[in-house]
Structures are given as structure tokens and as C-alpha cells.
Amino acid sequence: MNLSTTHTGSAAPAIPHWRNYPRFIGNALLDSVEGTWVFYIWMTFLTAIFLVGANAWAVQVRDGMHLTNMSDHVSWALYIANFTFLVGLAAGGVMMVIPAYLYHDEEMHDIVIVGELLAIAAIIMALMFVVCDLGRPDRFWHLIPGLGRFNFPVSMLTWDVIVLNGYLMINLHICGYLLYMRFLGQRPNPKWYVPFVFLSILWAISIHTVTAFLYCGLGSRPFWNTALLAPRFLTSAFVSGPAFIIIAIQVIRRAIGGTFGDGPIRTLVNIMRVTILINLLMVGSEVFVEFYTGGTHTSAAHYLYFGLHGQNALVPWIWSSVAMTVFAAILLLNPNVFGRPWRMNLACVLAFIGIWIEKGMGMVIPGFVPSVLHEVVEYSPSLLEWKIMAGIWALGLMLYTLAIKIAINVFRRSPLAAMADAKQAHTQPLAS
Amino acid sequence: MDPNADPQKSRGLSRRTALKGVGAMLGAAAFARAIAPLTEWTRDISAEEFVQKHYKELSPIDLEIILHRLEKDTKKQYGADVTIKDYKPQQGVKFGYALNLSICNGCRKCAEACHIENNHDRPSHQSYIRVFEMSKGSMNLEKGNAHYDHPVPQPDKFYMPVQCQQCEHPPCVDVCPVEATWKEPDGIVVVDYNWCIGCRYCEAACPYHARRFNWTKPQIPAVEINPNQSYLSNRIRPQGVMEKCHFCLHRTRNGRLPACLEACPTGARVFGNLLDPKSEVRQVLAHKRVFVLKEDLGLKPQFFYFFDV
Numbered sequence A: 001m002n003l004s005t006t007h008t009g010s011a012a013p014a015i016p017h018w019r020n021y022p023r024f025i026g027n028a029l030l031d032s033v034e035g036t037w038v039f040y041i042w043m044t045f046l047t048a049i050f051l052v053g054a055n056a057w058a059v060q061v062r063d064g065m066h067l068t069n070m071s072d073h074v075s076w077a078l079y080i081a082n083f084t085f086l087v088g089l090a091a092g093g094v095m096m097v098i099p100a101y102l103y104h105d106e107e108m109h110d111i112v113i114v115g116e117l118l119a120i121a122a123i124i125m126a127l128m129f130v131v132c133d134l135g136r137p138d139r140f141w142h143l144i145p146g147l148g149r150f151n152f153p154v155s156m157l158t159w160d161v162i163v164l165n166g167y168l169m170i171n172l173h174i175c176g177y178l179l180y181m182r183f184l185g186q187r188p189n190p191k192w193y194v195p196f197v198f199l200s201i202l203w204a205i206s207i208h209t210v211t212a213f214l215y216c217g218l219g220s221r222p223f224w225n226t227a228l229l230a231p232r233f234l235t236s237a238f239v240s241g242p243a244f245i246i247i248a249i250q251v252i253r254r255a256i257g258g259t260f261g262d263g264p265i266r267t268l269v270n271i272m273r274v275t276i277l278i279n280l281l282m283v284g285s286e287v288f289v290e291f292y293t294g295g296t297h298t299s300a301a302h303y304l305y306f307g308l309h310g311q312n313a314l315v316p317w318i319w320s321s322v323a324m325t326v327f328a329a330i331l332l333l334n335p336n337v338f339g340r341p342w343r344m345n346l347a348c349v350l351a352f353i354g355i356w357i358e359k360g361m362g363m364v365i366p367g368f369v370p371s372v373l374h375e376v377v378e379y380s381p382s383l384l385e386w387k388i389m390a391g392i393w394a395l396g397l398m399l400y401t402l403a404i405k406i407a408i409n410v411f412r413r414s415p416l417a418a419m420a421d422a423k424q425a426h427t428q429p430l431a432s
Numbered sequence B: 001m002d003p004n005a006d007p008q009k010s011r012g013l014s015r016r017t018a019l020k021g022v023g024a025m026l027g028a029a030a031f032a033r034a035i036a037p038l039t040e041w042t043r044d045i046s047a048e049e050f051v052q053k054h055y056k057e058l059s060p061i062d063l064e065i066i067l068h069r070l071e072k073d074t075k076k077q078y079g080a081d082v083t084i085k086d087y088k089p090q091q092g093v094k095f096g097y098a099l100n101l102s103i104c105n106g107c108r109k110c111a112e113a114c115h116i117e118n119n120h121d122r123p124s125h126q127s128y129i130r131v132f133e134m135s136k137g138s139m140n141l142e143k144g145n146a147h148y149d150h151p152v153p154q155p156d157k158f159y160m161p162v163q164c165q166q167c168e169h170p171p172c173v174d175v176c177p178v179e180a181t182w183k184e185p186d187g188i189v190v191v192d193y194n195w196c197i198g199c200r201y202c203e204a205a206c207p208y209h210a211r212r213f214n215w216t217k218p219q220i221p222a223v224e225i226n227p228n229q230s231y232l233s234n235r236i237r238p239q240g241v242m243e244k245c246h247f248c249l250h251r252t253r254n255g256r257l258p259a260c261l262e263a264c265p266t267g268a269r270v271f272g273n274l275l276d277p278k279s280e281v282r283q284v285l286a287h288k289r290v291f292v293l294k295e296d297l298g299l300k301p302q303f304f305y306f307f308d309v
């Protein structure tokens, strides 16, 4: 691939890109494991959790999935719940990109990478949850087009495989290219990333839409069989994504010093103010349809919100979710939210967890309860499932931490950094 | 023991590097230990099994070898001598099943026969058939009960067995990402147990709760194993794959009747060739009050319910 650039900040490299790029990756990886004690403790902690999860998964593969609390009635559960949520998070990560490029928001440009890297980490986690949900991970190759038998375009799952991997590739390319150019001290050539950025925006919408179609295309499950599912998925993704990034920006700021990101945080909060309300509106509208109509088709909603025949395992989940989202919305809508960061952060955490419950225990499970033959078989996750889930999240956070560190290192060392520092000098008097 | 134990000599930076090296090594060792159960599991999977192709891509010789291997595996793992064959669909045959709700008495003999015929897991009492006890005066499955435990028939009840309806437009087949499940020319929807990846999408898609997942390796004492087996039907399924009712194709493609029908003491079950106008099942369709479950979904089940009176 020819990555020729128009501006060259420093001398153009004599080494061809195909040799230099791997070197850049290698350097970046080596650099990224350099850090403070806090960093090492954080990484060790995550590694420990990851190992617990890896062990749980290995045991599950060996002894079978009866170690989970899934059954022929509730045949998808915690793993697929997390998968669904993470696809949303990945789509939401790219939220940052839209204002940056559509409205030429300069300040947003600088931290677009925070969102893009989140998209990468979230997609990797989502794919891992799918693999953990397979009864036969050894037959994974049956899913590879060309090698196995890929039931495309009939099976929505094959669409999902394509869009998720495509999204991963696009975002890897964008992040890799931008950082590499920085590393070389060159200005990135818009030709090599702007089209991909727009593609990734469209693609972000597609991944969550296709994931919604997995569910809403099933006529057998009235709870999922609603056209509102895809729009709801997207809206909630545009709550959870920004919520995560707002927190991430502040953590990064703590870790490396500096004041970047106030403008973007403001933009993101403004986005969340709208999306969280639309999300609540959609929930309300669905609840109306379900409860006003009544009948057997709506028994899943009854089960979810109030329990059915005295069985009510999901009731505490969904009401906590509703309470968290409503409370987060109230906090966010308060004009004072920027003045009191803890309020904003609390709102983000609540919204994040609220959506996680809504997309998981509140969306996947009630699709199965009552079952298609109207039997009520309840589900709550087993210890093993929690372990595997924690393991994947730990690995995802590790990847995200390392990726962010790589980005920061590259930004700091690149010859362009001096320029950027000069630009920021008024906000950051002690820039080194 | 630490090879870099001499702090005098090593400068801060190199000590750090060494520590990182040790950390990485410890991490790798811990990881290897954590996933050790995987190696115990892969011991059971032969290389031939791993690279085995999809059923439809197997040549007759491939298939011959595989059937042989499966027989040997069964001997090794379950201690039973079995014959595994591959029966092909017959020309001009399309199977249909009809069930007389007026006389079914809820004895569950069909479910029991399925359990035995199809080498189901013993501890979970697995069967492809669930019998619902329904209140007279309602067809609402919500009021049905599959877990009744009292003498049957109860006077105010009727009984409705449900199994795979062998849909004409099976959603379970559409959703499978790897074509591990398909509809055969004689109408039977089958699963290649050696190709299924265990994603359970089909189980979510089936409106009749007809699919069963092998949450663990099936357990059956050697003496109880039905030795007349076939690749697409009742051979013992591996762990982690999907299975479902296959209209006993190892019997029905040989001119015999399904095990559930033979076991039924009331004669409520009628099985036959839908393409043959003189078959008993066609007579039922022509003369009785017939309905199919969840007709509104438009999947065209090949399993019919009817009433006598």
C-alpha cells in the first residue's frame, strides 16, 4: 500500500512502509507496557480477573454448557446480553466522530481516537462473548466464508459476522493510520482516512441495526418482533457510548495531566441529553403497546415488569434499570451539570449500567420467558457465567488501556506534538 | 530463584525490564494453567473429526469412513457395539404426521419411546416430545401444563403432544449461520451433529420449542443404547450441538413407523406419505377437522392435529 503524504514534517522515511509499520507497532507495544505503579497494579488486577475468566471458559468447553444456568427454554443469556450491549458501545464510540467531522469541531478531532479505540476494544469483547457462547468453539472455522459453509444472505448471523469484522477492520485502519502518521511526524493525508471515517459512521449504524435484526426477525418471539428494536438499540448505544467516553476522558486527564477535552465533554453531554430522552420515550411507547393491548403476545412484558404466575426474577433488574436511566436523565438535564463533575459522572455511570441491564437482562431474557409454548422457566446467571463475563471485560479494559497508552505516547513523542503544545499553551502552561 | 538478583549491578531501567520479563513469564505460565482444561477436552477430538466436511460435501467413501469412525468412537466412549448407517430420502415421499386430540390420553408413552429409541441423555429424561395438559374449553397454551404428575386422563382436560412440526418454511434452517441444519426432500428437517457450531440461533427461532441442545455429553448405560443408529438421526450426539425430532428417519425411510407412533396405546397418531392420496394421513386431512399450531406464523407445519367429534 502506498501511503504517500503531501506534507512531510520531518524527513520522509527511507524505509518502505511495509517494513516501517510493523516496527512502529512493535515500538508502540513495547512503550505501552512502560508505566507508573498505578498502571502496573491496574494491569495486574485485570490480568488476574482475566485468568479467572479464561479458566472458567476452558472448564465450560470441557464439561459442557450445563455449567451455565441456560436451558432449552432460555437458550441465550448473559453472554449474548453482553454481546448486544457491546455492539452498542462500539457503535456509540464512533459518536465522537460525527460532530468532529460533520461540524468541523476542531477540539473534538483531538480525542476522536478515544472513541475509535473504544470501538475496537468493544468489538473485540463482543466477538469474544460470541465465541464463549458457542457450544463448539473448535468448529469456529465453519463460519469462515470460503472454508466453511456461510449461510449468506439468509442468516442474519452471517450478516453480523461480516459487519462486525468489517467494523473492526475499518477502525483498526483509521487508528493505525492516524497514529502511524503521527509517529512519522507527518500530517495525515485526508485521502487515506476521511472516507473511512465516514464509512465507519455508516457502519456503526449498520452493526447495531443488524444486531437488532438478529432478534426482531424472529416471528416466534413477539417480545423481540417489533420494528422499534433497531431504533431503540441505536438510541441506547448513543447513550452508553458517550457515557463511557466522558469517564474515559477524565481518567486519561488524571493520568497524564492537562486539560484537554472540556469542549468534547460538553458536546457529549449534550448528545446524551437528547438520546437518553428519546430512549425513555421509546421504552414508554413500547410499554404502552404491550400493556394497553394485552393478550398472550404481551406476557413477556408482563413477566419482565411485574412477574408472571408468581415468578419474577427479572422484576428487580428492569426496575433498577428504569430508575437508573430516569435518574441519569434528571441529572443530565439539570443546567448545572457541568459545574458539578460528580453529578455528570454519576449520571454517566448510572446511564451506562442502566442501558447494560436494559439491553441484557431486560431485552434478551424476556424474549425467552415465557417460552414459545408459554412455559415460564426462569433464569439467573451462574457463577461461571459471571466469571467468564468478568474475564472478557477485564481483557477488554486491558486492551483499551494499552491502546490509549500507545496513542498518548505517539502523540507526545511526535514532532507535531510541539506544534500542538504551542497551540494549547494558553490552557496548559506547564506543557513539557 | 531470580537470575537478576544482583541489584548492585543492574541499573534501575534494566531491573525494570527484567521484572517485566519475569512478569510476562509468570503471566504466560498462569494463562497456560488457566486454560489447561482445554487440552483435556481436545484429547477427545480427533484430527479427522476436526477437519470433517459438511454432510452434503462428503463423498460416499468419506461417509463410509466417518460412519466407521463413529461406530468405533461409540464403542470406546460408551462401550456399546452399534451400527451407524446413512439412510437417504426416497423419491416421491413426503412425510406428514397427524395426531388425534380426541383420543390422546396424555400417557406420555410417545415421549418415553422417543427417549429410548433416540438414545437421549438419561439423567435429564430428554425427549423430543412434550405433552401438554390443556383445559377443555381453551386452546390457549398459556393455560397448558407440561409437568402434570397425576393419573391420566383427567375428566376436564385434554392432552396435546408437541414435537418438531417439520415446517415447510423452517425458520430454524434460515437462521443457521453455517447450514448445519436443512430440510431434506422428504420433508424432514435434520441436523449434521458434526457440523453444528452450537450457536443456538435455531433454538431461538423455532416457534414450537422443538430443538434441544446438548448442554453436556449425553450419558447412557451401554445396555440401554439402541444399536440401530443413523448419521442424521439417533446416533449419540456430541456435547455442545443441537438436535431435534427427525421423524425417526432411520425407521421411516425403511418402511417402518416412528417409535412414538408404535408406542401410542390409543392409536392417536397417524403417520404417512403426504404425496400418496391413499395414505391414511391424507384421509385424515381430507375428512377430519384439522388444524396446525400457530398457523398465523405461516410456516406450514407438516404436523397436523385433528378431532374426531
Ligand code: SF4
Residues within 6 Å of the ligand: B163, B164, B165, B166, B167, B170, B171, B172, B173, B189, B205, B206, B207, B208, B209, B210, B211, B244, B299
Ligand atoms: S418445528 Fe421448529 S425445529 Fe421443527 S422445522 Fe419448525 S422451526 Fe424447525
Ligand code: SF4
Residues within 6 Å of the ligand: B175, B176, B177, B178, B179, B180, B181, B191, B195, B196, B197, B198, B199, B200, B201, B202, B203, B241, B242
Ligand atoms: S445451533 Fe447448530 S444448527 Fe442451530 S443455528 Fe447454530 S449452528 Fe445451526
